[in-house]
Amino acid sequence: MQTIRVGVVGAGILGTHHAQTCAANELAKVTGIADLRFEQAQKLADKVQATPYTTAEQMFAGEKIDLAVIATPDPFHKEPFLLAVDAGVKAILCEKPLATTTSDAEEMMLAADRAKVRVFVNYANRFAWLYMATHHIVQQGYIGKPVYGEARLDDNISVPYRLWGDRSKDWTSVSSTAHFLLTHVVDLLHWFFAPARVEAVYAIKHQEILGFTPDLYDGYLFWNNGMKSRVKAEWIKHIENLVEFYVCLGGATGSIVAHRRPGYGGREGWRAMLDSQLSTDAVQSAARWLSENDLPIKSQMIPDPTCGGEQQRGYLELEKPGERVDDDLFLQAVAEDTDTPSNWQGFGPLPSGEDGLKTVRVISALTASADTGQMVKLAGI
Numbered sequence: 001m002q003t004i005r006v007g008v009v010g011a012g013i014l015g016t017h018h019a020q021t022c023a024a025n026e027l028a029k030v031t032g033i034a035d036l037r038f039e040q041a042q043k044l045a046d047k048v049q050a051t052p053y054t055t056a057e058q059m060f061a062g063e064k065i066d067l068a069v070i071a072t073p074d075p076f077h078k079e080p081f082l083l084a085v086d087a088g089v090k091a092i093l094c095e096k097p098l099a100t101t102t103s104d105a106e107e108m109m110l111a112a113d114r115a116k117v118r119v120f121v122n123y124a125n126r127f128a129w130l131y132m133a134t135h136h137i138v139q140q141g142y143i144g145k146p147v148y149g150e151a152r153l154d155d156n157i158s159v160p161y162r163l164w165g166d167r168s169k170d171w172t173s174v175s176s177t178a179h180f181l182l183t184h185v186v187d188l189l190h191w192f193f194a195p196a197r198v199e200a201v202y203a204i205k206h207q208e209i210l211g212f213t214p215d216l217y218d219g220y221l222f223w224n225n226g227m228k229s230r231v232k233a234e235w236i237k238h239i240e241n242l243v244e245f246y247v248c249l250g251g252a253t254g255s256i257v258a259h260r261r262p263g264y265g266g267r268e269g270w271r272a273m274l275d276s277q278l279s280t281d282a283v284q285s286a287a288r289w290l291s292e293n294d295l296p297i298k299s300q301m302i303p304d305p306t307c308g309g310e311q312q313r314g315y316l317e318l319e320k321p322g323e324r325v326d327d328d329l330f331l332q333a334v335a336e337d338t339d340t341p342s343n344w345q346g347f348g349p350l351p352s353g354e355d356g357l358k359t360v361r362v363i364s365a366l367t368a369s370a371d372t373g374q375m376v377k378l379a380g381i
């Protein structure tokens with residue numbers, strides 16, 4: 001198999017992560033690193049034995065690259081993305097969100113589609129066990145028809161003030177909790193509930209504490225299968241952790257709660273109460289599938305609280321939280337020239353550029369709704 005030549009644009013937190021992951025993988029070799037802050041490019045290039053550049057343009061002119069990794073701040077993905085397409089790369093791994101405006105995202109995907117460049121968006125939450133388990137249980141219909149979902153993804157208030165050092169205010173003032181955080185939530189919900197799509201949104205934002213970017217967005221998503229969900233993301237949370245993520249999904253016949261990195265001493269965990277009509281064998285078989293996919297699942301039949309405890313129903317629990325540690329899914333997909341690599345079976349394709357575009361459309365609608373106070377319908381639904 002030919003070594004995948006990787007070029008990384010943006011040598012910050014995520015660019016460093018991707019460059020080191022690729023450098024440690026025998027499928028790939030990092031050849032170029034570009035960053036407008038050249039000293040950052042140089043530092044990272046030294047670590048992974050690549051050539052440093054100041055601009056993406058210089059890097060694509062100087063290197064033959066198969067996989068371009070775009071890890072610039074949220075609104076600045078388009079320029080390096082289009083340069084990568086023009087340079088003839090095979091694939092692009094773009095950080096989330098694909099873009100901060102629908103027009104940018106559409107232009108990017110049009111160019112990629114025309115040039116037949118495979119695009120992935122790094123919605124890394126999909127690789128956490130809690131959400132992999134959620135995806136399987138919802139997609140198999142084990143909680144019945146999806147009815148309602150609630151998802152809150154909050155960052156510690158230190159994120160907008162300090163995560164990017166003295167660049168933090170500038171960084172977050174051109175993004176928002178909608179673009180930076182809710183993008184994960186919207187992607188996860190689309191993945192869980194596929195093929196359902198969001199057809200309308202209503203949202204509010206609050207601006208009191210930070211001043212340079214909204215404190216929070218809080219909104220409702222209305223889905224074309226009748227489901228409704230609430231999504232909320234703050235940048236003003238006073239918690240001991242950097243981030244807290246809570247998802248609770250209600251189906252017609254069961255529910256799931258996934259709590260990742262809870263604050264205030266809460267315990268991380270994932271539980272699902274399955275459809276009461278499922279037999280013991282069916283519950284065990286659901287648990288077995290998850291275990292075979294390396295998720296440490298405990299299954300039991302418990303007295304059904306919804307009918308006074310006289311009957312038993314299936315109850316699943318993730319024994320310990322975690323996520324896939326082998327970080328080579330995207331490289332494997334490029335090596336195999338597929339959206340669904342052999343080491344990611346049973347959970348659908350990896351998050352794609354189309355998924356990224358769909359999410360940008362929803363986030364743009366959420367921010368427009370919060371700006372106008374009106375419900376916003378998504379075009380083309």
Ligand SMILES: NC(=O)c1ccc[n+]([C@@H]2O[C@H](COP(=O)([O-])OP(=O)(O)OC[C@H]3O[C@@H](n4cnc5c(N)ncnc54)[C@H](O)[C@@H]3O)[C@@H](O)[C@H]2O)c1
Pocket residue numbers: 009010011012013014015034035036037040054055056071072073074076079080095096097122123124125164171180
């Ligand atoms: N997938 C995830 O879970 C996850 C987590 C955090 C951040 N992110 C995303 O990753 C992206 C990067 O975030 P980060 O925290 O690494 O930011 P960062 O500021 O640490 O790094 C971005 C780097 O890009 C450089 N840069 C800016 N414009 C450039 C350009 N046109 N050409 C070359 N270099 C340029 C900056 O100098 C900086 O060094 C963002 O879109 C962010 O939302 C994803």
